[in-house]
Amino acid sequence: MLYLGIDLGTTFSLASYINAANQVALIPDKYDTNNFRTPSVVQIGSNGCFVGDAVEAQLQENPSSEHVRFVKLAMGEEQHFVDHQQRQWRPEAISALILKKLINDTTSFLPENLAGAVVTVPANFSDNQRQATKQAALLAGIPRATLIEEPIAAATFYGMNDISGDQTLFVFDLGGGTFDATLLQAADDGLFVLATDGQHDLGGKTVDEAIMQQVADEYERLHGDDPRQNSTALVQLRQFATEAKLELCKPGVNQVRKTLLINKRTVDFLLTQAQFNRLVDKLVEQAITVCERCLSAASMDWDFVDHILLTGGSSLLPLVREKLAQRTDRPKDGLMLKQPHQAVAFGAALIANQLFSDSSNKKQLQRATSWQLGIRVAGRDGKPCVQVMIDKNQPVPANKTVTFNTTRENQPRMVIEVVQQKDSNEDEKSLGYFIFALPENAAIRYAVDITLAYDIEGLVTATARNPKTGTQLKQVMDENGAALDDELVNQKDWIDHTLVNE
Template sequence: MSLIIGIDLGTTFSAVGIVRDGKPEIVPVGDEHIMPSVVGLGPDGGLLVGAPARNQYALYPDRTVRSIKRQMGEQTTVHLGEQAYTPPQISALILRELHRAAEAQLGQKVERAVITVPAYFSDAARQATREAGEVAGLVVERIINEPTAAALAYGLDRSDQRQLVAVYDLGGGTFDVSIIELDSGVVEVRASHGNTQLGGDDFDERLREILVARFEEAHGVSPRDDRRAMARLLRAAEDAKVTLSSRPMVRVQEEYLLTVEGRPLNLDAEVQRHEFEAAIRDLLDGTVDALDAALKDAGISSDELDKVLFVGGSTRIPLVWEMVREHTGIEPAVAINPDEAVALGAAVQGAIIAGEPLDAILVDVTPHSLGIEVVEFDLQGRTIPDHYSVLIPRNTTVPTSRAETYAGVHPAQTAINLKIYQGEHAIASRNTLLGEFLFDNLKPEAPGLPPAIVVQFDCDLNGIVNISALDKASGKQAQTSVRAAHARLSPAEIAGARVSLEQLEQFGWGEGALEVSAEATAPQSLQLSTEILALLARAQRTLEQHPGHQGLLDAIAAVENAANAGNQDVLEQATEALIDLLYDLEDE
C-alpha cells in the first residue's frame, strides 16, 4: 500500500502527518513537530528553510521570506537577495523540506501527499498550492480545506456520534470557520466562511505598533525607516503575544535597536494584556461575523451546535476564547493540539485515499459562488450589462457539475466572450475574475434567433473549476480550466522547476546560482543553458548507475540536439521526456 502523507502548509508554521496503525500522528521535522514556514539566504549565500531562516529574520529581513502563503495565487514575486521568486516556488522549498523530513523519519520513499488550504482560498491559490507540491516532487492526491481536515481528525474516533461542530480555525495568516456535521463516520461540511488575510500576523503587526509608539515616546525617533529594527520589533511582538496568552503583562527589551549620532537607543517597554486585546478586538469581531455567516448559510443557530472546535495557534489568545464563548454559549474545545490538527486530518484523508480501512468519509463544499457575466434586458428592452449569473452557489457540495443555457444578444452575433467570476455580488465585475475565453464561430439554432450556448461548470474535489461551453446549433465545444490570472505550469515547466530547486540546494544561492525567477513560469525558461546543463548533469549521474542504457542515451541526445538547434517546441518535449525517464530510473 503506497503511503500518502498529509501536509499542513501554513502561513507561519507547517507540519506533516501520517496514519500509522489506524492512528494519525505528526512526523517530526528535526526535533520539532512543526516547522516555521520561512525561507532565507544565509550570510554565505546558502539556502535556509524552517527554523534557521526564521532565526535570521531579525538580522537579515531582506534575505528572508515569511508568510508567503498570503500571496499564493497572485501574480507577484518576492526577492531573496538580487533574485525574484514566485510564491509557489518559495512554497515548494518549504514543502520539499517537509517531504525530506518525512522520508528521513519514516525510512522510506514518499511520493504522494494531501495538502491543505484555507477554506476560503481562491481557485488560483488552490492551483498554486498544487503546483508548489508538484515542483517539490510530490504527487498531490488532493487539496482539502483546513477546517475540514481538522474536523476529519477530530471525528475519526467519534464515528458513532452525530454532532454539529463549528470549526473555528484562526492561524498565523488566515481565518476560516466551517459548520460540519459528523455522523457515523461521515464528515459533511454544511457551510464555510472566512478571510484569507486575517490571522496571527495581523495581531503581531498591531502589537508591533504599540512597541513602535513606546520607542518613539521614549526617544523622539521613529524606527520605521530601519528594516532591521522593524524586523526585530516584529519578532519581539510575536514573542510578546505568546507571553500575553498566559500572563497579564509582558516586558519587552531590545538593546541597541537604533543608533543615532553614535548613541545607541534601546527599547524597554511594558505591555498589558488589555492593551493588546483592545488593539485586535476589531479584527476578532470580524471572525465572529464570519461565524454568524457560516451558521446562517448552514441554516442553523448557535444553539444547535454541539461543539466549537478551536484550530490554529492564534486560538490560544484568551480574548478569542472569551468572545467565541460569549457569542455561542459554548466553551471551545481543543481536543487536538491546535497546531497539529490540520496536518493530522490531512494524513487521515491521505490514508483514506490510499485505501486504509478507516471509518471516515469526507464531504466538502465550495466556499464561493461561481458564475459568469451576462447581459439582462429591462422592461423597455434596453440592455443591462455586468449582471452576475451564478451557476454554482457557495457551500454547494463538491464534486459538482452545473449547466445553464445562455443566448446571445442579437441574431448576427457569432462570438460570446465568457467571463468567469467567483464571489457573491450581484454585479459581476465586483467579484473576482477567474478567467475568460472567447467562444467564436457560433451559429443560430434557427434563422432570426441569436446563437445559444450551454455553459457547464465542473468543480472537483479540490475545489478547482473547469468550464466548458457547447454551441447548441453546431455542437461545437470549447473548454478551459480557470486559473484566476494564474497560468498553469506545464509538466515540462514543473519538471524544470524541480531541476532548478535541486541545483539551488546543491550549489547555493550566491552569484551564478541557478535562478528560479518569475520567468521560470514561461516556456522560454527551459532555453536557459544553466537549466539544460543541470538536467544533463543529472542525466549523466543516472547514466553512471545504468551504463549503456539506450533509452537514456537517446533522451540525452534529443535534448542536446533540440537545444543546439534552438527549437523551442522540440526542446520542451525532449526535456519532459528526459525528466520523466530520469524519475522512472531513479525510482528503481
C-alpha cells in the first residue's frame, strides 16, 4: 500500500513517499523525472486544464493567458474564479486540480495503489480553510486524506536524524504565502506542540511584490505609466522578481542587474543585496514578532529553545538568518536549515507512514489549537460578543459544553453562531450557523447542552443534547460538513474530465 505526504503550497506543491530503502523521496513529474516540484498555478481554457510547469511554459509564450495563482491564500473564502466558459470555480476546486496532478504523477511513477495521504496546512489555518482543504482532497479523489500542520511535518523530518532525546524546538516556517511559528517539545515517544502562531499572506509572494513595486516605480518614472496595469507586463514583472529573489539568496551574490523589455519599452534595473535587505526587512521583523508572541504564549523566551528549525523556501532569505541570529543571540550556523523546500513534504510522508501503517512503534503527535473557539452571544449591555469555550494553544482533541436555555415557549429550534478568534482583541471569523430542532411544545427555559469540539485535525464540530435524557438533538443544518455541496459536486465532474497534463 502507498501512503503519500503532500505539501500543498502557495507557490509550489510536492508529493513524497517512503521508498523501498525506507527513505523519504519525492514523486517526480510525469513528463520530466528530474523535476520534483509542481508550481501551484492552474490554467483552464478551451484546450482543457493545465497545472504547473505546463502553465509556466505557456505564460512564457503568451503572458496574457488567464491563469490562477496563489489559490491557497483564498481557501475558505467566498471567492470564485471564472473560466473561458464562464464557469465559476471555487478555491477548493482549483486546489483539487493541483492535488489531482500530483496523484497522476504518483500513479504513473509507482505501481502501488494509493491508500492514504497526509496533506499539510499552515498551523495558522482557520476551520474554514481546513475544511476547504479537506474538500479539495475529496474532490481530487484522495482516499483517507488527513490534515497535518506544516511545522509539525517539518519538525518530524528534522527529528528523524538530527534530534534525539528531550529537546525544545522552534519551527520558523516562512513559505511562499504564509508564515507559521510553532514551539514544540520533542521526546523519544513523539512531538508535543506547546504553542503556535502565524500570519496569513506573509512569505515569498510578499517579497516578489516588493521587488515588483521597485521595478514598476522605476518604469513609471521613466515612461509615465504603471506597467502593473497590463496583464502581460504583470507576468513579466513577477517572473523577474522571483528570479531576482532567488539569485540574491545565493551565497556570494551581491547584486542583480537586468534590462527588461516591458510594453515595448525598456527599463534598466539594478537591485543590490543591501537594497534587497531593506525591502524584506519589514517582512522579517513581522515574522520575528510573531515568533516572540508564540514564545510568550508558552511563558518562554529564546533561552528555553534548544534548536531553531528553519523551513519553507523563503527562510533562505539571508536576512532571516542574520536577524534571527541577532535576536536569539546564537550563531547563524546554529540555526538548522536542511532541505527547506522539501522538509514539509518529507515530514508529511513520515507521518502518513506512521498513521496508516500497522507499525506497533508509532510515536505521538500532540497538536494544539491555533484559534479560540466560541459562540456569539448577547452581552450584558445587549451588544453581541463572543463567549470563548476553547482557548488557543489547547491540546487537541478538545471539547467544551455549555448549557443554554430557550427564551420562549414552543420555540421550534435553537440557532447558534460558532466563531473563531486569534485573540480576544481581534476580529472573529464566523464559521456559520448551526441549527438544532427542539421538541414540540418545549417549555420556556428548556435546557440544551451545546458542545463545541476540535478534532485531532483541528476541525470544528458542534452538537446539542437534552441534558436530562442525553438525547442528541437533530441538526438541521451544518455549515461545516465535509460532504460536497451541489456546486462542488458539479465541479468534481469538471475536474474528472478537464485535466489535460495527466
